[in-house]
Amino acid sequence: MEAFLEKAVAVGKDKHPRNKNKHIQYGTAGFRTLAEELDHVIYRMGILAVIASKSRKATIGVMITASHNPEKDNGVKLIDCHGEMMPASWEKSATVLANVGDDELIAAIKSIFSAENIDCSEQLSQSLQDGVVVMGGEYIDFGLLSTPQLHYLVVCTNTNGGYGQPTEEGYYVKLSKAFLDLCQEQDSRSLKHYKKKLYVDGANGVGAEKLKLLLKHLNNLLDIEIFNDGTEGKLNYQCGADYVKVQQKLPLGMKVEGGVRCASYDGDADRIVYYYLDQDGIFRLLDGDKIATLVAGYLQDLVSRSGLDLNLGLVQTAYANGSSTQYITQQLKVPVACVPTGVKHLHHKAQDFDIGVYFEANGHGTVLFSDTAMKKVKEAKQGSSLSSDKRQIIVRLSTMIDLINQTVGDALSDMLLVEVILRTHDWNPGLWNKCYTDLPNRQLKVKVKDRNVISTTDAERKVVTPEGLQSAIDNIVSEYKQGRSFVRPSGTEDVVRVYAEADTQENTDKLAKAVGLKVYELAGGIGDKP
Numbered sequence: 145m146e147a148f149l150e151k152a153v154a155v156g157k158d159k160h161p162r163n164k165n166k167h168i169q170y171g172t173a174g175f176r177t178l179a180e181e182l183d184h185v186i187y188r189m190g191i192l193a194v195i196a197s198k199s200r201k202a203t204i205g206v207m208i209t210a211s212h213n214p215e216k217d218n219g220v221k222l223i224d225c226h227g228e229m230m231p232a233s234w235e236k237s238a239t240v241l242a243n244v245g246d247d248e249l250i251a252a253i254k255s256i257f258s259a260e261n262i263d264c265s266e267q268l269s270q271s272l273q274d275g276v277v278v279m280g281g282e283y284i285d286f287g288l289l290s291t292p293q294l295h296y297l298v299v300c301t302n303t304n305g306g307y308g309q310p311t312e313e314g315y316y317v318k319l320s321k322a323f324l325d326l327c328q329e330q331d332s333r334s335l336k337h338y339k340k341k342l343y344v345d346g347a348n349g350v351g352a353e354k355l356k357l358l359l360k361h362l363n364n365l366l367d368i369e370i371f372n373d374g375t376e377g378k379l380n381y382q383c384g385a386d387y388v389k390v391q392q393k394l395p396l397g398m399k400v401e402g403g404v405r406c407a408s409y410d411g412d413a414d415r416i417v418y419y420y421l422d423q424d425g426i427f428r429l430l431d432g433d434k435i436a437t438l439v440a441g442y443l444q445d446l447v448s449r450s451g452l453d454l455n456l457g458l459v460q461t462a463y464a465n466g467s468s469t470q471y472i473t474q475q476l477k478v479p480v481a482c483v484p485t486g487v488k489h490l491h492h493k494a495q496d497f498d499i500g501v502y503f504e505a506n507g508h509g510t511v512l513f514s515d516t517a518m519k520k521v522k523e524a525k526q527g528s529s530l531s532s533d534k535r536q537i538i539v540r541l542s543t544m545i546d547l548i549n550q551t552v553g554d555a556l557s558d559m560l561l562v563e564v565i566l567r568t569h570d571w572n573p574g575l576w577n578k579c580y581t582d583l584p585n586r587q588l589k590v591k592v593k594d595r596n597v598i599s600t601t602d603a604e605r606k607v608v609t610p611e612g613l614q615s616a617i618d619n620i621v622s623e624y625k626q627g628r629s630f631v632r633p634s635g636t637e638d639v640v641r642v643y644a645e646a647d648t649q650e651n652t653d654k655l656a657k658a659v660g661l662k663v664y665e666l667a668g669g670i671g672d673k674p
């Protein structure tokens with residue numbers, strides 16, 4: 145895209161410069177003025193026409209005419225895809241584009257792209273293909289996919305189909321077959337609490353489209369209504385997993401009844417969080433920690449009933465709610481490891497176990513089965529001396545392995561996994577939520593001059609530099625019941641993140657603010673204080 149834009153500026157400057165500083169406006173019927181003043185305007189309308197056509201995914205028209213005006217005049221106007229005039233918002237963009245200086249063209253084009261919510265991925269994808277071809281490489285263009293689908297396809301390709309068919313359809317077939325098998329196994333039971341109704345917020349990303357395709361394979365075992373499916377709203381804007389997790393409220397546009405399970409994906413569908421409104425209409429979050437404990441508890445039970453000698457562990461980050469860690473270690477008696485933020489750290493650590501469950505609190509996670517675990521399950525399944533009870537459990541474990549996308553966190557696969565477990569337990573979201581009660585928590589962002597002045601240790605739970613910050617945090621935290629707080633530089637945004645937990649939401653907010661202020665003071669805060 146950058147290359148394009150640079151070319152647009154270069155050609156503009158060279159062949160169609162804006163010489164006069166006269167403001168010209170898209171009026172009643174396009175731009176209309178002396179022909180000699182229109183050259184750069186018409187060039188720029190060529191640019192706008194392409195943007196409009198991409199936005200509409202249709203042909204649009206550009207008319208050059210002075211209509212009823214004198215001969216020395218001329219004009220240009222755009223015709224929208226259904227044959228009518230362009231809407232007012234486009235007239236505004238046209239006016240901006242016509243009047244910016246030659247060097248401001250890039251910024252103006254970018255802002256139209258973003259205002260009209262236009263996807264530039266096609267151009268970026270072309271750039272990628274150019275890079276591959278120039279090196280003599282070959283590529284398969286799978287078009288639009290979720291991130292975890294591509295992870296799946298890479299493994300399938302490199303295992304010659306051993307992990308599944310290397311096609312998007314193969315992905316749906318593999319997951320849905322496992323899901324149907326696991327549900328059918330218990331088809332005869334009557335379910336009291338588990339309902340098949342589920343609301344899904346697609347974050348206006350790729351997940352909604354992919355979910356629609358998956359649903360065709362699920363034999364109506366799930367009754368899913370999709371919100372934020374990308375037909376109108378903006379990507380991740382007041383919706384999606386991150387918004388719901390951090391804001392702890394329903395996404396934009398989602399209408400739900402109490403007690404019905406809801407889930408939000410993120411834009412590329414590698415994260416998922418669940419939530420519901422309880423009988424008092426209060427929002428209840430079932431985040432990555434709640435998913436991790438649900439999955440770990442279930443698999444732990446399955447493994448112990450299978451009689452197989454397999455160790456199971458759970459990997460979290462410092463963002464995991466303190467109650468979840470306590471529940472896992474004390475109730476489930478599953479060992480927990482804490483690693484720095486970022487899936488690469490969690491995934492790596494999870495490989496230390498026969499069965500490694502990992503989840504970030506924000507809903508990114510999966511389960512890894514080691515080669516040894518896969519081999520033991522496979523051998524047990526083939527064994528002839530199993531009682532029918534044991535066989536059923538081993539088959540279940542083996543089908544679970546097929547249901548889980550082990551390559552990376554996957555909103556679709558994780559959703560099916562959660563649904564199977566809830567169905568098996570015959571749980572509604574309230575029963576799931578009851579396992580443990582989250583400590584109130586708060587995340588804040590603090591802007592500083594250079595976030596790298598903050599370095600951390602102990603899986604990011606303690607600050608090393610700047611000097612004095614950790615002892616200041618310790619002092620503040622000691623004033624709060626069940627208080628815990630840590631700070632770290634974000635790896636994806638130019639901010640320092642503050643996390644806090646305490647006994648009440650009010651105290652948690654106070655704690656987060658006090659720690660945020662210390663960061664601001666001791667680590668070079670800029671702009672508004674937290």
Ligand SMILES: CC(=O)N[C@H]1[C@@H](OP(=O)(O)O)O[C@H](CO)[C@@H](O)[C@@H]1O
Binds near residue numbers: 637
């Ligand atoms: C608190 C939080 O949710 N941090 C996120 C966020 O990283 P930061 O380094 O905190 O900006 O984006 C990462 C990539 O998606 C994700 O792995 C991580 O969990």
Ligand SMILES: [Mg+2]
Binds near residue numbers: 410412414415
């Ligand atoms: Mg993602």
